Amino acid sequence: MLIGALLRVPAQAIHRRIINELNAAGFDDLRVPHMAVLQFPGPDGVRPGVLAERAGMSKQAMNQLLRSLEGLGYIARSDSKDDGRTRVVRFTTRGRQAYSKIADILRDIEREWTAELGPKRFAELKALLVRVWESPLPW
Amino acid sequence: MLIGALLRVPAQAIHRRIINELNAAGFDDLRVPHMAVLQFPGPDGVRPGVLAERAGMSKQAMNQLLRSLEGLGYIARSDSKDDGRTRVVRFTTRGRQAYSKIADILRDIEREWTAELGPKRFAELKALLVRVWESPLPW
């Protein structure tokens, strides 16, 4: 089994579960593409262009998502003070609630994995993934 | 750092790298959506409906991808012998080459991660991910 599938399959499963539980928790106007915005570390205080780069999509595509999320009342785009070109994305209360719900779901998942692997092995798994994260590998 | 991002970010990076290197290696007519078909464990000998379920998409969407890949010469769809309803996807030579190239790229990535983490820790990481894979967790 190669590392690609080993990472992809659980990552996808987590992604779907987040969307489902978010919808079930009353945030039922959030769709799959919106997740590109809500992904860690979240859009609060960040400029649209940076969000686009993080999500690996064009600024225009990100802008459509932001407009949609703004219309749904999850975020607001405000002008920046010091630089007239830039704007900053801010969570509304509802947006913050949704983001916080995602963290809840992820903590549930972590609890389940801990129960399955045992606390020590789960900690080890996370530690290794953090090492990869912090390494200078090409990504 | 929660498990969602720790899995998602490297998985996405690997995905992009596979597409880029595949394109650079001469398979430049393969696009992002085609990857849903080429994902482990590959489509060879598998029915369209099963591939759709694996990829988490409708049978119709999968069918469009298969038609596209058939037009590009990567796969063929042949009638099944025993069941007149079913068809089976088969790699062409070119398809097998592409699939094998993906495995090459993944092995390169594994080598890099091994160099970064050390062979022991990389083996440990994979072993833990396999444990998650084989566990009865809801995914």
Place this chain on the structure above:
DNA sequence: TGAGACGGTAAACTAAATTTACTACAATGT
């Protein structure tokens, strides 16, 4: 042997992305 289920396919529609093009502002250089 006929009703219903299954597997696959296609057309039409919807959703979501990119391409192209533009505006506003900032930074730089002369």
Place this chain on the structure above:
DNA sequence: ACATTGTAGTAAATTTAGTTTACCGTCTCA
């Protein structure tokens, strides 16, 4: 000071990708 170049964001038009709806042929089993 002002023209030039670059940056950030946005929007319209287009392309791409996916779902919904509908259908046909084949299998199963009562």
